[in-house]
Every structure is written in structure tokens, then in C-alpha cells.
Amino acid sequence: MxxxxxxxxxxxxxxxxxxxxxxxxxxxxxxxxxxxxxxxxxxxxxxxxxxxxxxxxxxxxxxxxxxxxxxxxxxxxxxxxxxxxxxxxxxxxxxxxxxxxxxxxxxxxxxxxxxxxxxxxxxxxxxxxxxxxxxxxxxxxxxxHELILPLAQDSVRLCPEMERYEGMLLMLPQDLVITDIGNLSRYGELSLSPHSRLPIPTNVAQPGAPAAGIQELNRRSIIILDDGSGRRYPESYPFPKTVRCGDTIRGITGIMSYSYGNYKIEPLNISEIIISNPRPENPEPVGGRLRIASLNLENYFNGDGLGGGFPAARGARSKSEFQMQRAKILQAIADMKVDVIGLIEIENDGYGNSSAISDLNDGLNALDDGAGMQNYEFIDPGLPKLGGDLISVGFIYNRTKIRPTGRAATTPKGASLSGNRQPLAQTFEEISSQERFTLVVIHLKSKKPTREGARAEGDNADRGDGQGYWNADRTEAANELIRWLSSDPTGSHDPDYLILGDMNSYRNEDPIKAFRNAGYVDLIASRHPAESYSYVYEGQWGELDHLLASPSLAEQVTGATIWHINADEPPERGYSGIWSSPDKYRCSDHDPLIAGISLGNSSL
The missing domain is CATH 2.40.50.140 (Nucleic acid-binding proteins)
Known part of the structure; x- marks a missing residue:
């Protein structure tokens, strides 16, 4: 130590x-x-x-x-x-x-x-x-003094936060879980909470008063463990660089300090650090003949597509950063062994040979891992671009397992409510069974108060119920998408639909309720506890990404999981970080979602 x-x-x-x-x-x-x-x-x-x-x-x-x-x-x-x-x-x-x-x-x-x-x-x-x-x-x-988390409500009311302990010697007798790791590399800080990581309130409770109660409990339940240093990017830490969110720290003794708006424990002794959330080498089994995934790529921009053009409008700032990003994403997709993957936050630069989606597809086909990685193609909807945003969505699929039937479909109606990010729908046929299903990949508007010059006002303002900004637009976009899909836009004449993607909405928020009210089944929520997550925001965890199946398709789903290779990792392990390496870990800021499906089997 x-x-x-x-x-x-x-x-x-x-x-x-x-x-x-x-x-x-x-x-x-x-x-x-x-x-x-x-x-x-x-x-x-x-x-x-x-x-x-x-x-x-x-x-x-x-x-x-x-x-x-x-x-x-x-x-x-x-x-x-x-x-x-x-x-x-x-x-x-x-x-x-x-x-x-x-x-x-x-x-x-x-x-x-x-x-x-x-x-x-x-x-x-x-x-x-x-x-x-x-x-x-x-x-x-x-x-x-013995400090127990969460702080009692009365103690917080009598004295703001932990001011009464400023400068004092403290013992933290509880096992504490790492709930935020975002400042580990830069400031040598870990945020800790008792029992488990802190949930996004609307992931575990209804918006409004119930969510506010969870947020208030979260505020009383978090403490920062510092490294005893004021340096940025310190050379050493009192804990290993390999810790992940979800790991446990036991027996902390230290002193309460304060700086830049946060109370912090400056450690004198740490009894034990328990790797209670080890890196998963492979996703949990999901069964089924087909594996379907969703992955937010965290701005996959390939410059001019010819090796130059960096920094791009988003994403990699240099060719070397892009090469690192590409290597990490390719490794993750290869290890998922999926038959079709919905991509989010890929550069919206068309479908030509130098486009971002073509580049990623070429990378998959160039992998030599003995697992048939040379069989991928991407969906070209026959448009110059998909909507008017810098980023778009897309599909890459294994042509030996499935094939597209008919043309892909999209709509601009809900897109104006979701930041000009249009959805993409494509019907596929499983080659072995000739069974069909339709995939729809979407990316709803973010919770940022200002977006592309527009400020969230009126119903889109933060109403203090835990759903953040632009909730009205996200909800209307969800309803518009439901109406659009009910018109059978791909002409599949088949009721099997799976909506996947980054919906910028947590389990109990209005957009996800709209899908559920229309009969769609949340595959992760129906199989995993409310504390499951795909994304972390300021030390709080929840499902920002979803797999939503029509009732008929839900009966054919054999499993669904979230592969925790990204959100638990320090940002510095990402493609632009000082700890980055060409492996799959922290290939994005979102965890990938994976579902297994056996089409034609409704007795599962």
C-alpha cells in the first residue's frame, strides 16, 4: 500500500x-x-x-x-x-x-x-x-471515529454532508464497493458505496418521489477514496490500477479531507482489496441457434477512410487512436460470436468503400481466428446517409447464417424527435429454418440539456422526476416507432420483431414504458434484477441499452445477457487513454447486449 x-x-x-x-x-x-x-x-x-x-x-x-x-x-x-x-x-x-x-x-x-x-x-x-x-x-x-454509510438522514439534515468530520481520523468498518472509477487515472480517486454499486434511481424505482428517494439515499451512501496526493495522473496509487467497478475494499482507515466540492478519505491503511468483479473473458451463455447483439461504438469515425482525416468530427483524434479503437471493437465483436449486431454511434458517412461501416466490416472479415470471421456483410439501405446527424445506426450480419429479405426501411418521423438519428429496420431469414424476424436498431435523444443548438424547454426540460432532459421527445419517438412498426415497414408479414439499441432511457422511464405498454418484452429486465446495468453515469448504474421483443419473438428467445467488458473499466483503458491496450476491454463506454434465439420454437 x-x-x-x-x-x-x-x-x-x-x-x-x-x-x-x-x-x-x-x-x-x-x-x-x-x-x-x-x-x-x-x-x-x-x-x-x-x-x-x-x-x-x-x-x-x-x-x-x-x-x-x-x-x-x-x-x-x-x-x-x-x-x-x-x-x-x-x-x-x-x-x-x-x-x-x-x-x-x-x-x-x-x-x-x-x-x-x-x-x-x-x-x-x-x-x-x-x-x-x-x-x-x-x-x-x-x-x-467510526464512519458508517449511508449517513443517517438526521445527521445530514443537522450538518451538510460530512463537514463535521473534516480533518478527522476515521475508520470505515464496512466492506465498500467501487461505484465509480472515472477519476482513477487522473486524480487517483475511487468512489465507494456500501453493499453494492449505486443504482440510477429510475432503473430501480418509478420516476418522481420514489426515484427522488433513491437519489437522496445515494447521496448519503457515497464517499471518495483518494490517493493522498494532489497530483494529476499520479505515478503510484494505494490500490492497484487493475481494480474495476464492483470490486470490494475492506478495512479503510484514513482522514477526511475536502477539495473541489467533494469530501474524500485520504488513506492511511487499507486492509484488503477483493477482486469481486473479475473481467469476464466471454459472455454468459444465451443458447439459441442465432445470437443477436447491440453495441454502442462510442463514436466510430474512420477519418477520410483512406488513413487520414484525423482528428475526425468525433471519436479518434489521430490515426493511432483510431487503430486502437478499431482493434478493441473488432476483438469484442469477434468474441461475442454473434450472427447479427446492431451498431450505434457509427459515423454517418454513407455505405461506400471508405465509409465507417464498410471499414468495420472489412476488419471483421480480415480477422484470422478460425471462427469464420470472413463471412460478414453490412446492410446498405440504399441512401446516401441515414438521417442528418453525425452518427447513425447500422447492421453487420453473418451471411452464412442469415440473409436479408427485402430492403431495409427507415423513417424520418420520429427522427426529428431523436436528434435526426433515424431508426433502421431489416427483416432477416435464418438460412437453416427459413424462419423470418425483423430487427430494428435505434438511438434516442440523449439527456443533455442542449443539443445541436436546441435547448430543452417546456415538456423537454428536466422536470425533477429523474428522467432528465428531452424525455418528452424520447417518449414521442418511441410511440412514433411503435406506430411505424405496426405498418410492417419492411413488408415481412411476420410478427417477430426485436428492437435494440441505446435508448437513453432507464428501465422505469416513459419511453421504455411506451414499448412495454405496446406489448414489447424487455428481455434483460425479464431475466435480470433491477440492479443490472449497461452504463455508468457519475457513479450510478443502470440499463441505458435495451432489447425489446414482440410477444411472438419473446417466446423464441432462449436467453439474454449484458457482457460487462466496458462500463466497469476505467476510461483510461479506452482507445484514447494512457492505459489503453488492443484488447476488447473498454472498447466503448456502453456494455454490449446479447440475446439467443431459436426461431420457430415457441415452446421454450
């Missing part, structure tokens, strides 16, 4: 409240200020800008420009006040390393003089003078 063993032993003796004799304080204590008076019971110090003298025990040392440039101190148990809203700990900012020159260590009682200031919300002392204290034979003890 990169921690000095002798410091840990001193620290453990201190939190066990082992009494240690010290000499008398002497006359210098006459001007002492107590830390709880410095901290006060608000968000900032009532003594900001004043010079003070304190006497306290050193609890954690983070000296050096590559760390926090200081150390933490705390009042001994005998000196704390009876106000639960005031903290007894304080950060000593010591860029001159005066404490290091004095030879202080964890467990030392020190006299420190300096100015009180607020640094990005953290109350701290800018150190001017320090020396070890002579307590005159008096006994002292300091006990670590």
Missing part, C-alpha cells in the same frame, strides 16, 4: 486509545485555540484570516509536492467539545516542510502556529512554526 510500516504501527496504537505519558504543557499553552473553535459548526472557519496556536496530535503525514504538502492533526479525546457539529481535526499546510525538519511523526503531540484559511472549501492552517509538545507527564489518547 506504499505505507511506512512503522507509521502504521504507531497509528494503530493511537486508534486503540493506548495512553502515552507526556510532560506538562507549560506556559506556552496560555494562548491555545482549540481545533473545534477553528472549525466551527458551519462550512467555513469563523477564524479565517487569523493567526492561531494549537496543540494537537499528528494523525497523518502527506508531506511533499507529490502528495498534499502537509499533515493532519486532531485534538485528543480529553480536549474535544460536546458539539457534534464541530470537527476536531485540521489540515496543516506545510509547503516548507517545517514538520519534516522538526522530525514529527504520526502520534506526536505538536504545538503549531499559523494562519487559518479556506482552500477550495477545506479549512487549513498555513504553518509558520511547529515544535513537539511537552505535556508534563499527562496522559492522552485519541480515538478514530
Amino acid at each position: 506504499n505505507l511506512n510500516l512503522s507509521l502504521i504501527l504507531v497509528f494503530l496504537a493511537m486508534i486503540a486509545a493506548v495512553a502515552s505519558p507526556s510532560p506538562d504543557r507549560g506556559s506556552i499553552t496560555d494562548g491555545l485555540t482549540m481545533i473545534h473553535d477553528i472549525q466551527g459548526d458551519g462550512l467555513s472557519s469563523p477564524l479565517e484570516g487569523k493567526e492561531v496556536l494549537i496543540e494537537a496530535t499528528v494523525t497523518g503525514i502527506f508531506q511533499g509536492s507529490d502528495r498534499l504538502e502537509g499533515f493532519f492533526v486532531q485534538e485528543e479525546d480529553c480536549d474535544i467539545d460536546d458539539n457534534i457539529l464541530t470537527s476536531e481535526g485540521l489540515f496543516i499546510y506545510d509547503p516548507g516542510r517545517l514538520g519534516e525538519k522538526e522530525g514529527i511523526s504520526i502520534g506526536d503531540t505538536v504545538l503549531a502556529r499559523g494562519d487559518i484559511e479556506e482552500y477550495h472549501g477545506l479549512t487549513q492552517m498555513r504553518l509558520k512554526e511547529i515544535k513537539k509538545s511537552d505535556r508534563g507527564g499527562k496522559e492522552s489518547a485519541l480515538t478514530a
Whole structure:
């Protein structure tokens, strides 16, 4: 853990409240200020800008420009006040390393003089003078406070967030699960929650008050574990770079700090890191004669299609980044072993030889893995482009297993409600059985408040019910799609439909309800618990991607799963990250969905 063993032993003796004799304080204590008076019971110090003298025990040392440039101190148990809203700990900012020159260590009682200031919300002392204290034979003890998540509702109401613990020594006795890993590489941070990762409220509850209750519980259930450093892209961490969301961290002891809007635990000791969510090498079995998948490609743009043209309008910023992105996506698709895949967020640049979808298809056919990867084709709807957005949807299929019947179909009606991203429908026939089914790939409007110059207003504004911006347009697009499919746009004369894609809507949101109300079966929701996920947003998890089957097709589905190769991984393992490698992991920010189907068998 990169921690000095002798410091840990001193620290453990201190939190066990082992009494240690010290000499008398002497006359210098006459001007002492107590830390709880410095901290006060608000968000900032009532003594900001004043010079003070304190006497306290050193609890954690983070000296050096590559760390926090200081150390933490705390009042001994005998000196704390009876106000639960005031903290007894304080950060000593010591860029001159005066404490290091004095030879202080964890467990030392020190006299420190300096100015009180607020640094990005953290109350701290800018150190001017320090020396070890002579307590005159008096006994002292300091006990670590036990922090249990989620915080009680009353405690949050009485004092905002965790301000009462700022600068204090804490023990976190629970097993905590990594719920966000987005800042691991950049800032050395992991977000943790008790029991399990935090759900997107509308994935597990109805919009409105029920979802608001989940969001409020989430707010009380999260804490950031920092690396004890203020550096961006630190060289080392107190936890391995290989951790994934869903892994467990046990036995954390550290100090509560605060910076840039977040409370953080600066670790002194971590007992154990449990790999409770290992990387899955292969998807879970789904059975069936045919395997169908959906994958958001996170902006697959191939430049000018001739090896240049980077940075593209979206996606890769250079040829090397694109080559990494391409390699990762090809490996993922190859390992899925699917017969047809719906693609989302692929460059909307047509269907010629230099187009993005042609490039991806060529890459699949060029793979030499002994698994028949040379048999792929893509659907060309006979249009210059599919809608007016920069990104579009598409299909790649295995021509030895299925074949398209008739032409692909699309509609612009719902597209104007979904950011000019038109759906694509194609009827396929299984070669072995001559059974037909129709696939429809869609990508509904995102939850961003502003999109392509348009601002979400009226019914599209965030109504505070958990569904975010543009919910009205997404819902109307879903209803329009349902009406369009009821007209049999591909002329299949077959009731078997499967809608797949990124719907920017979670399980209990209005667009997904519209599909369910029309009779479509949510294949993931019907087989997996509400906590299942394909995407993470700010440490909260849910199904942003869906497989929705018509009733007749649902009876022929043998299984459905989400392959967790992307969302659990740090973003830096993606194609543009500093930890990237040409494997399938973090080939996108969405996890792929896979379904197994045995057409003609409705007795499953």
C-alpha cells in the first residue's frame, strides 16, 4: 500500500486509545485555540484570516509536492467539545516542510502556529512554526471515529454532508464497493458505496418521489477514496490500477479531507482489496441457434477512410487512436460470436468503400481466428446517409447464417424527435429454418440539456422526476416507432420483431414504458434484477441499452445477457487513454447486449 510500516504501527496504537505519558504543557499553552473553535459548526472557519496556536496530535503525514504538502492533526479525546457539529481535526499546510525538519511523526503531540484559511472549501492552517509538545507527564489518547454509510438522514439534515468530520481520523468498518472509477487515472480517486454499486434511481424505482428517494439515499451512501496526493495522473496509487467497478475494499482507515466540492478519505491503511468483479473473458451463455447483439461504438469515425482525416468530427483524434479503437471493437465483436449486431454511434458517412461501416466490416472479415470471421456483410439501405446527424445506426450480419429479405426501411418521423438519428429496420431469414424476424436498431435523444443548438424547454426540460432532459421527445419517438412498426415497414408479414439499441432511457422511464405498454418484452429486465446495468453515469448504474421483443419473438428467445467488458473499466483503458491496450476491454463506454434465439420454437 506504499505505507511506512512503522507509521502504521504507531497509528494503530493511537486508534486503540493506548495512553502515552507526556510532560506538562507549560506556559506556552496560555494562548491555545482549540481545533473545534477553528472549525466551527458551519462550512467555513469563523477564524479565517487569523493567526492561531494549537496543540494537537499528528494523525497523518502527506508531506511533499507529490502528495498534499502537509499533515493532519486532531485534538485528543480529553480536549474535544460536546458539539457534534464541530470537527476536531485540521489540515496543516506545510509547503516548507517545517514538520519534516522538526522530525514529527504520526502520534506526536505538536504545538503549531499559523494562519487559518479556506482552500477550495477545506479549512487549513498555513504553518509558520511547529515544535513537539511537552505535556508534563499527562496522559492522552485519541480515538478514530467510526464512519458508517449511508449517513443517517438526521445527521445530514443537522450538518451538510460530512463537514463535521473534516480533518478527522476515521475508520470505515464496512466492506465498500467501487461505484465509480472515472477519476482513477487522473486524480487517483475511487468512489465507494456500501453493499453494492449505486443504482440510477429510475432503473430501480418509478420516476418522481420514489426515484427522488433513491437519489437522496445515494447521496448519503457515497464517499471518495483518494490517493493522498494532489497530483494529476499520479505515478503510484494505494490500490492497484487493475481494480474495476464492483470490486470490494475492506478495512479503510484514513482522514477526511475536502477539495473541489467533494469530501474524500485520504488513506492511511487499507486492509484488503477483493477482486469481486473479475473481467469476464466471454459472455454468459444465451443458447439459441442465432445470437443477436447491440453495441454502442462510442463514436466510430474512420477519418477520410483512406488513413487520414484525423482528428475526425468525433471519436479518434489521430490515426493511432483510431487503430486502437478499431482493434478493441473488432476483438469484442469477434468474441461475442454473434450472427447479427446492431451498431450505434457509427459515423454517418454513407455505405461506400471508405465509409465507417464498410471499414468495420472489412476488419471483421480480415480477422484470422478460425471462427469464420470472413463471412460478414453490412446492410446498405440504399441512401446516401441515414438521417442528418453525425452518427447513425447500422447492421453487420453473418451471411452464412442469415440473409436479408427485402430492403431495409427507415423513417424520418420520429427522427426529428431523436436528434435526426433515424431508426433502421431489416427483416432477416435464418438460412437453416427459413424462419423470418425483423430487427430494428435505434438511438434516442440523449439527456443533455442542449443539443445541436436546441435547448430543452417546456415538456423537454428536466422536470425533477429523474428522467432528465428531452424525455418528452424520447417518449414521442418511441410511440412514433411503435406506430411505424405496426405498418410492417419492411413488408415481412411476420410478427417477430426485436428492437435494440441505446435508448437513453432507464428501465422505469416513459419511453421504455411506451414499448412495454405496446406489448414489447424487455428481455434483460425479464431475466435480470433491477440492479443490472449497461452504463455508468457519475457513479450510478443502470440499463441505458435495451432489447425489446414482440410477444411472438419473446417466446423464441432462449436467453439474454449484458457482457460487462466496458462500463466497469476505467476510461483510461479506452482507445484514447494512457492505459489503453488492443484488447476488447473498454472498447466503448456502453456494455454490449446479447440475446439467443431459436426461431420457430415457441415452446421454450
